[in-house]
Amino acid sequence: MSYFYTIPASVWNSLQTEIPAFKDGKSQALMKDLEISKAISAHWHGVGFHRQELITYDLLASKSQPANAWTAIPPEFKEMDDWKHLSDQNLQLATQTAEPRFAWIHRGRRGYCGWLMTNTTFLSEHNLLFRTHASVILELGTNIIRVASERCLADSNEFLPADGGRLAFAQAIQAFCSRWQLSGMAGPYLPIPQGVQTPVLSNDLLAPSMLNNGILLYLPFTFPLPSEDELRSMISDALTRRAGMDHISDWIAVVSTKNANKGRQMERYGRVFEIQHFLRLLTERHPTALINNKQKAMRAFAKYYNQADIDTMKDDFKLIEDASISDPVNSSTLV
Helix, strand or coil: CEEEECCCCCHHHHHHHHHHHCCCCCHHHHHHHHHHCCCCCCCCCCCEEEECCCECCCCCCCCCCCCCCHHCCCCCHHHHHHHCCCCCHHHHHHHHHHHHHHHHHHHHHHHHHHHHCCHHHHHHHHHHHHHHHHHHHHHHHCCCCCCCCCCCHHHHHCCCCCHHHHHHHHHHHHHHHHHHHHHEEECCCCCEEEECCCCCCHHHCCCHHHHHHHCCCCCCCCCCCCCCHHHHEEEEHHCCCCCCHHHHHHHHCCCCCCCCCCCHHHHHHHEEEHHHHHHHHHHHHCCCCCCCCHHHHHHHHHHHHHCCHHHHHHHHHHHHHHCCCCCCCCCCCCC
């Protein structure tokens, strides 16, 4: 088995109150799921395993652990020259200011994942990538390359022994991630969207793809900042003057400054990302449990998301079903 994703205990609790096959909790497959889910719950952002190694991913199960600016700062960042002179207390005070910004970025990244999972072009290209390079992925996983640090490909001999299949995979996943503005894939159907760097703290964090997939702003210390509205307009104009983005134009429209409803739409796509992920796992591992139980599954997720109106779940399920493609990749076997 290559990848094993878990379903959080809080999701199982809702499912067990509605789905008959899960209510008694006695089937061996369900008992295995519950046991692994309980074990992994001790690991923040743990979502499963690949070849017995923990997979961490911060864009699922948002109810379990909200985004936290302080704990989201990688330890290596704290060792950089600009940070070393700051005490932990000063850093924590600074991140309290950044907390709402991190939450907004987190919501946008989760929303983009949900949009990708409802985009048939992305799903088709994703499945082709994973099936074409299944043998390499089963052996090494997908984390051997990080587009945010494109030196990995230049130094591919260090990461990938001289092997045509492995180098071909490294090149293919880099091209795929660059096209869809991802920094990598945590595993099948778990994209890692590129994040915002404010500021860019080191030249080591600059990557060629950043010039193709976004904009870089340089503000000298002597620059007088314009009003918030004017600065926002400057950034918006720079972002919209980019060609070659037709395949993600629908998402760009969602996050456009002209879309007054983007916050709610991002939130919805983030929820859809989680629901489709959990439904995929249930279909793979408990294929008979959801047969003739669609309404009950909707009620279970409505309960999980504290949605009094099941129509919200009906709309989410329809969005997922409309985007589903035949013959999806099985995350356990990649076939």
